[in-house]
Structures are given as C-alpha cells and as structure tokens.
Amino acid sequence: LKTIKELVVLSGKGGTGKTSVTASLACFLKPSVLADCDVDAANLSMLYSVQEKRREDFFGGNEAQINSEKCSACGLCAELCRFDAIEEKGGVYSVMEGRCEGCKLCVVKCPEEAIDWKPAHNGVWMVSKDKGINIFHAELNGGAENSGKLATKVRGEAFQYAEQLVSRGEGNSDLLLIDGPPGIGCPVIASLTGATAALIVTEPTPSGFHDLKRILELAAHFRIPSMILINKADLNSAIVDEIYGFAKGKAEVVGEIPYSELFHKAQKACSPIPELAPESVETELLRDISKKISKTLDAISAKKRGGER
Numbered sequence: 001l002k003t004i005k006e007l008v009v010l011s012g013k014g015g016t017g018k019t020s021v022t023a024s025l026a027c028f029l030k031p032s033v034l035a036d037c038d039v040d041a042a043n044l045s046m047l048y049s050v051q052e053k054r055r056e057d058f059f060g061g062n063e064a065q066i067n068s069e070k071c072s073a074c075g076l077c078a079e080l081c082r083f084d085a086i087e088e089k090g091g092v093y094s095v096m097e098g099r100c101e102g103c104k105l106c107v108v109k110c111p112e113e114a115i116d117w118k119p120a121h122n123g124v125w126m127v128s129k130d131k132g133i134n135i136f137h138a139e140l141n142g143g144a145e146n147s148g149k150l151a152t153k154v155r156g157e158a159f160q161y162a163e164q165l166v167s168r169g170e171g172n173s174d175l176l177l178i179d180g181p182p183g184i185g186c187p188v189i190a191s192l193t194g195a196t197a198a199l200i201v202t203e204p205t206p207s208g209f210h211d212l213k214r215i216l217e218l219a220a221h222f223r224i225p226s227m228i229l230i231n232k233a234d235l236n237s238a239i240v241d242e243i244y245g246f247a248k249g250k251a252e253v254v255g256e257i258p259y260s261e262l263f264h265k266a267q268k269a270c271s272p273i274p275e276l277a278p279e280s281v282e283t284e285l286l287r288d289i290s291k292k293i294s295k296t297l298d299a300i301s302a303k304k305r306g307g308e309r
C-alpha cells in the first residue's frame with residue numbers, strides 16, 4: 001500500500017508563479033520532502049536558505065569515446081555521424097564534448113573497434129536541507145537531453161527518502177511535494193505518472209487557458225486527479241469564468257490569487273511569500289488554498305485505499 005502522498009505542481013509554461021506557489025504551499029502543507037523536477041531550470045531551492053547535504057553524479061545514457069591508441073584515423077566515424085559530433089584536429093579524431101547523441105552508429109561501424117561506449121555524465125542531483133525540509137533538486141549539463149530521466153531520478157530518490165522518513169516515524173508529514181517542469185513533454189510525464197494528484201497553476205489568458213486544457217487532458221490520460229489554482233486571477237474575469245465552466249466535473253478549482261508584486265519580491269528575497277509577508281492577503285489566500293488541497297488529498301488517498309482493499 002502506498003504510504004506517501006505525491007502532489008505534483010504543474011503549469012503549461014514558465015512565468016505562472018508555479019515555483020513560488022509550490023514553496024508557499026509548502027509553508028502550510030509542511031511536507032518533509034520537496035522535489036524540484038524542473039531540472040532544466042531548477043530554482044525551487046533558491047527560495048530557501050539551503051545547505052547541501054549530498055551531491056551525486058547523474059549518468060542518463062551512453063556516449064561514444066574514441067580510443068586514440070586503437071584509432072587508425074580512417075575518418076569513417078566523422079563521415080557517418082549525422083550529428084557532426086566527431087571532429088578531426090591534426091589527424092586525430094575525437095568526439096566533441098556534449099555533442100554525441102548516443103546513436104551508437106560509429107561504435108558499431110568503426111573498423112578498428114576503437115570507439116568505446118561510455119556512460120554519459122549528464123548532470124548532478126543534490127539533497128539540500130532548510131528548516132527540516134529536505135529538498136531534492138538537480139542540474140542538467142548544458143546541452144544534455146535527458147531531462148525526463150533526471151526528473152525521474154529526482155522524484156524517485158525523493159520518494160524513497162520520504163518513505164524512509166515515514167517508516168521511521170520521522171518528518172512532518174507523509175506528503176511529497178513536487179515542483180514539476182513546465183509544458184507537457186517527457187519530464188512532465190515523468191513527474192506526473194503515478195502521482196496522487198496534480199495541482200495546475202494557471203493564469204487567465206488565452207494561452208494559459210489553452211495550456212491548462214492540455215495538462216488536464218494529460219493528467220486525465222494517466223488517471224491523475226487534478227486541482228486548479230488560478231494565479232493573476234484579476235487579469236481577465238471572462239476567462240476565469242470560462243475556466244470554472246471548463247473545470248466542472250474534471251477538476252476542482254481550489255482558489256484564486258490576484259496579480260501580486262509579492263511573487264517577484266519573494267523570488268528576489270529568496271523567501272516563500274508566507275515568510276516574507278505573513279500578514280498579507282496573498283498569504284491568507286494561500287493558507288485557505290492549502291487547507292482545500294489537504295482535504296482533497298486526504299479524500300483521494302482514502303478513496304484509493306478503499307479501492308485497493
């Protein structure tokens with residue numbers, strides 16, 4: 001039986017305030033573990049005064065490496081490589097850093113068997129700590145293509161850790177809060193599949209509404225219950241009404257937050273909104289929204305447990 005509740009926070013694109021919302025909700029939901037699966041632009045940890053506790057290399061795939069001692073400089077590999085990843089300098093052939101796409105063609109075709117198939121170092125993942133919250137985050141090397149795999153790694157490690165805490169009776173709660181990547185690509189699917197629920201942060205603009213529909217479809221495909229938070233809700237009341245209409249029967253709208261400069265200020269101050277402005281209207285709204293999310297998560301888990309019995 002799954003003991004950890006996983007709430008993944010998503011948005012169709014960057015700039016909706018997703019990460020600020022995640023960090024702010026964490027102030028009330030009090031997860032023991034936070035995972036930043038937005039590995040292409042990891043910035044959740046910047047909203048905390050983190051202390052790094054652990055750092056691990058991430059090898060997401062394989063890449064070619066020419067062994068110069070065996071190479072006869074025939075040039076076939078450079079000819080064959082469709083990604084122009086192999087260069088020749090002064091008669092010496094080598095694979096350019098970060099350019100190999102891992103198709104393995106040169107490895108198979110090299111007449112001298114001079115090309116090794118090595119694990120590719122795609123980035124690092126870290127565990128940092130701030131005030132009792134364990135934050136799992138990562139950095140993908142520039143040009144590396146494995147953000148889906150790295151997001152899976154971060155989420156998997158965070159989940160295992162959260163489970164360990166619960167089984168030892170430690171930590172604040174059984175919640176793993178995940179800051180998901182933007183868009184609807186591979187990293188989003190990696191963060192979403194099998195989660196307890198998704199919280200979609202949207203804004204009432206035509207493109208925001210369009211993105212919301214696409215994520216709701218994706219979540220429905222994977223049978224993940226969704227909740228919606230409308231940020232910058234005062235931008236366009238007509239679209240807000242449309243969102244409520246569209247969400248009916250599909251997802252619960254857990255609340256609205258009007259456009260607020262506090263989002264930028266909180267980011268600049270590296271602090272979640274409830275810590276920066278504890279008496280603000282925004283903090284009050286976020287507190288109410290957290291309560292609704294908590295209730296819904298409990299209901300989903302209870303229903304699941306009922307179904308599994």
Ligand code: SF4
Nearest residue numbers: 071072074075077110
């Ligand atoms: S195909 Fe093999 S032998 Fe020829 S240049 Fe490339 S690595 Fe060297």
Ligand code: SF4
Nearest residue numbers: 081100101103104106
């Ligand atoms: S494995 Fe493919 S992409 Fe990488 S260097 Fe060889 S041919 Fe190019």
